[in-house]
Amino acid sequence: MIKIFIKSIKNGFRFKMIGLIIYTVQLLLALTLGIQIYQVMDASIGNSAGLSNLLEQFNYTTFNDFLNVHGASISPIFGQLRYLLLVYAVFSIFLNAGSLGCIILNENSWSSFWSNAARYFFAFSKIALFFLIIFFFISALIWIPILSSFEAAMEYFYTEKPYVWILILAFPLYFLLLSFIFLWSVHSRISIIREDLNVIFGLKNGLFKTKKYFWKSLLVLFMFALVMFFGTFIYLWANKTVGMVSGWTILIFILLQQAIIYLRILWRFMIYKSIDNISEGNHEN
Amino acid sequence: MRLALNILFLTVGILFQIESFAQCDPYFKNPHSIRNANYEINLQLDHEKKKILATEQLIWINTSPDTLNEMRFYMYLNSFKNMESTFMKSANNIFGQDITKRTSDTWGWIDITKLIDSNGSSLEYRYIQPSDDNTEDQSILSVALKEELLPNDTLILNMNFEAKMPKTIARMGYAKDDFFMFVHWFPQACPYVTKADGTWAWNSHQAHRRTEFFADFGNYDVKITTDKKFILGASGCLVSQIENSDNTITSHYHGEDLIDFAWTAYPSYEVMEDQWKHVYIRLLIPGEHCTHGQRLIQAVKNSLEYFEKHVGEYPYTYLTMVDPPMKGLRSGFMEYPTFITGGSFYAWPSNIRSIESLMIHEFSHQYFMGMVASNEKEEAWLDEGFVTFYEDCIMEEYYGKDQSLFNICGYAANNSSFTRNEYTSLDNLSLDIINQPGWKSKGDTKPIVYAKTATMLQTLKRLAGEEAFDKMMKNYFNRWKFKHPKSQDFYAVANEYLTDLLESKYGMDLNSFLDQSLNTTRYCDFKVGQLRHIPIKSKHGWFGNQDKIKYQEGKKTGHFLSKVRIEQLGTFEIPVEIEFYLDNGNVIKEIWNGKGRSKDFVFEGPSKVKSVHIDPEQKIFIDVDLNNNSYFSNPIDLSIKKYSAKAIYWFQNALQTVGFLF
Numbered sequence A: 001m002i003k004i005f006i007k008s009i010k011n012g013f014r015f016k017m018i019g020l021i022i023y024t025v026q027l028l029l030a031l032t033l034g035i036q037i038y039q040v041m042d043a044s045i046g047n048s049a050g051l052s053n054l055l056e057q058f059n060y061t062t063f064n065d066f067l068n069v070h071g072a073s074i075s076p077i078f079g080q081l082r083y084l085l086l087v088y089a090v091f092s093i094f095l096n097a098g099s100l101g102c103i104i105l106n107e108n109s110w111s112s113f114w115s116n117a118a119r120y121f122f123a124f125s126k127i128a129l130f131f132l133i134i135f136f137f138i139s140a141l142i143w144i145p146i147l148s149s150f151e152a153a154m155e156y157f158y159t160e161k162p163y164v165w166i167l168i169l170a171f172p173l174y175f176l177l178l179s180f181i182f183l184w185s186v187h188s189r190i191s192i193i194r195e196d197l198n199v200i201f202g203l204k205n206g207l208f209k210t211k212k213y214f215w216k217s218l219l220v221l222f223m224f225a226l227v228m229f230f231g232t233f234i235y236l237w238a239n240k241t242v243g244m245v246s247g248w249t250i251l252i253f254i255l256l257q258q259a260i261i262y263l264r265i266l267w268r269f270m271i272y273k274s275i276d277n278i279s280e281g282n283h284e285n
Numbered sequence B: 001m002r003l004a005l006n007i008l009f010l011t012v013g014i015l016f017q018i019e020s021f022a023q024c025d026p027y028f029k030n031p032h033s034i035r036n037a038n039y040e041i042n043l044q045l046d047h048e049k050k051k052i053l054a055t056e057q058l059i060w061i062n063t064s065p066d067t068l069n070e071m072r073f074y075m076y077l078n079s080f081k082n083m084e085s086t087f088m089k090s091a092n093n094i095f096g097q098d099i100t101k102r103t104s105d106t107w108g109w110i111d112i113t114k115l116i117d118s119n120g121s122s123l124e125y126r127y128i129q130p131s132d133d134n135t136e137d138q139s140i141l142s143v144a145l146k147e148e149l150l151p152n153d154t155l156i157l158n159m160n161f162e163a164k165m166p167k168t169i170a171r172m173g174y175a176k177d178d179f180f181m182f183v184h185w186f187p188q189a190c191p192y193v194t195k196a197d198g199t200w201a202w203n204s205h206q207a208h209r210r211t212e213f214f215a216d217f218g219n220y221d222v223k224i225t226t227d228k229k230f231i232l233g234a235s236g237c238l239v240s241q242i243e244n245s246d247n248t249i250t251s252h253y254h255g256e257d258l259i260d261f262a263w264t265a266y267p268s269y270e271v272m273e274d275q276w277k278h279v280y281i282r283l284l285i286p287g288e289h290c291t292h293g294q295r296l297i298q299a300v301k302n303s304l305e306y307f308e309k310h311v312g313e314y315p316y317t318y319l320t321m322v323d324p325p326m327k328g329l330r331s332g333f334m335e336y337p338t339f340i341t342g343g344s345f346y347a348w349p350s351n352i353r354s355i356e357s358l359m360i361h362e363f364s365h366q367y368f369m370g371m372v373a374s375n376e377k378e379e380a381w382l383d384e385g386f387v388t389f390y391e392d393c394i395m396e397e398y399y400g401k402d403q404s405l406f407n408i409c410g411y412a413a414n415n416s417s418f419t420r421n422e423y424t425s426l427d428n429l430s431l432d433i434i435n436q437p438g439w440k441s442k443g444d445t446k447p448i449v450y451a452k453t454a455t456m457l458q459t460l461k462r463l464a465g466e467e468a469f470d471k472m473m474k475n476y477f478n479r480w481k482f483k484h485p486k487s488q489d490f491y492a493v494a495n496e497y498l499t500d501l502l503e504s505k506y507g508m509d510l511n512s513f514l515d516q517s518l519n520t521t522r523y524c525d526f527k528v529g530q531l532r533h534i535p536i537k538s539k540h541g542w543f544g545n546q547d548k549i550k551y552q553e554g555k556k557t558g559h560f561l562s563k564v565r566i567e568q569l570g571t572f573e574i575p576v577e578i579e580f581y582l583d584n585g586n587v588i589k590e591i592w593n594g595k596g597r598s599k600d601f602v603f604e605g606p607s608k609v610k611s612v613h614i615d616p617e618q619k620i621f622i623d624v625d626l627n628n629n630s631y632f633s634n635p636i637d638l639s640i641k642k643y644s645a646k647a648i649y650w651f652q653n654a655l656q657t658v659g660f661l662f
Ligand SMILES: [Zn+2]
Pocket: B361, B362, B365, B384, B387
């Protein structure tokens, strides 16, 4: 298992040029909003002493006065974010088709990225739609009963303690189910690429492989999740101990943030690779 | 063995009783108040039927110069009798609870079954509606007296009454597993007091969703008989407990100089006890909340200490705190004399101190409501505003200036800023005035009556300085404790202690400040408007006459004319300090009297004005936008870069997450 984990990490780094395409697309989209944030802040409180309050640490009054007075300029940006995420959701099917195609077929060039993206886009769109429905179904199945039964739970249990524990235990269950559909989705897509199956057979084959390798795959997913938690922890720790408090630290943190984003993309490639390795371990080195 | 165990428990029980009784003494050597409404109540709780059967003796003194032939009682429990009460009509949703869906056993009411005067004559009574024409409302009872009650005469009434508790609603009632909270549970005398014009009258407002209570001071002697399984807590102090033969226990509580009496019963309370100087503190808390019991006790100890130092001594030797179980949460967050209720949740995080803050709020009501017993119904700001102000002061003194309320991964707030934002974040800052009865307000009362008042007091404290402010409050407390002050009484004390100080310090008119804050919807928003630098040139053109005429070329002198416009975007008039920082490091301090919409300040010299700071110490905390109070001509945009970078990072992360799903 560790072997697959390490091999996948190495393999993930091999696709750094493809990762760069996704990174660039995301950066450009995020910049369109980030620049607006900069402009709104600059135009509204750019000359205020309140800004220096925000540099060393968060300041509730400065922040809320800004929102109260200039909220109308900020909220459209978050409105745009919603649409952007929606559009990106569709576009990411395209990008994922390209990257997954290259990773599975071991083609490491920009031209094969675009051709794979175009080739699998429609099949993967159907798969995305299918899993989106399952995702909403699972989310509704778990959270609607739990969240809507608070009053009833207070009437039923002696204290709120059992309810809190139900809530806490619902998270692992939810993530377990999400892991299952994630693995199923990846396995299905890999099947379509590797075995040239249609969507229905891809899903069937994906389900079969997911069930067969579920615990193994879950373990690898868990290992990657740990890597992510560790990274996040390091970032938050650095943020807390050093923080973006001066010109230099802001620059260093911007570089760190961008490195994290880029690594997150490769991290996803590594996960794809490891899932593929578990089920099709012998196909390649 | 069993006998031995019983003896052991009995001994422990007696020891425990002796110890706990020794911890509080309800009797004052001298009365603190006029004590014109005194109650002796004997009651039995039928927990299965959620009912109490009681006898009540009221000894009431007519402190007015009027002769009375009527007595009035609050019967607020009847608010929960049906949907037609004025209380229910003023809201169909109480704390998110849909009250229209109540079943027959979940309503509550109170009924007098026998009423006689000291001669034994039975008296006639009827429900009246002094506040509206709603004849279905039974929250005020009028009793026709057989004999006229002369000034200074004492009225003694004896009655039997029955009260059915509703399922928890608006701070009272029962919940499952025999949880009970009793407030407004007995016929309570309405005060006969002076109106604003000085004439005397009944102050008997019907129960309304937006108002709480106003009552006379007196002594309460209450004997409560319940099943043995219950743990009790009440206003006043436990004097004795007697076990009866029928598996019940009678607990005798006594409290002096109180304006009300509340109590609770629940078999599953844990009792945590503590002592602060002369005050015996008793916390009733369900087992699942015990992990933060000590936090709540410490919060109250901090409050006792703060109040003693800044306002005045807590004279009672007892205080009961209740943290209701979740199923009875609707009975929480309320203040009664020497009896306060908070609210918490299992595993409440330590970095979110709202549970302390709320307990401190309710404790502060012991001062403003319990002792300084202003009329909450008519002038709620005198208690809720003051209490919110002290809640914020105490929290910031003991839990950190910048993060007293919460600190979640560096995103922190202190109480006064949080309170201020409740007011400044209003969509319409001018919807309501502070000083009006609850039933007149058009919007939510919290941001105005609580938050704006507290922010106004915070402004006053910062302007006057803590020492002067404390001196004023100590005198207000001492003069008006155990009495019923009105707004004018506070104005009078404030004027006595702060008028000259504020006038000499800032040229400020205290009365105008109070009036604008409390009785108008004006808001304050200072802004640094334009800042312009005009280079000054030497004279340019022909100068002199005839043969002495000379042409002079205008040259740069290296001097500048800096013009700064200070604006008031609201209509609030208040003098304000302004600091102008020059390039050469000099600071010029000015005071603008705040009259009019704007004022231009002009400076001439070799240095330009680098930055302008209106009210640099943020004394005028009631200003609704503090960000526009300062202006740097060459700002450093590092903070903007920081937050823009953070925003980009989180946008990218959001995109990543979406990408991961598909
Ligand atoms: Zn309050």
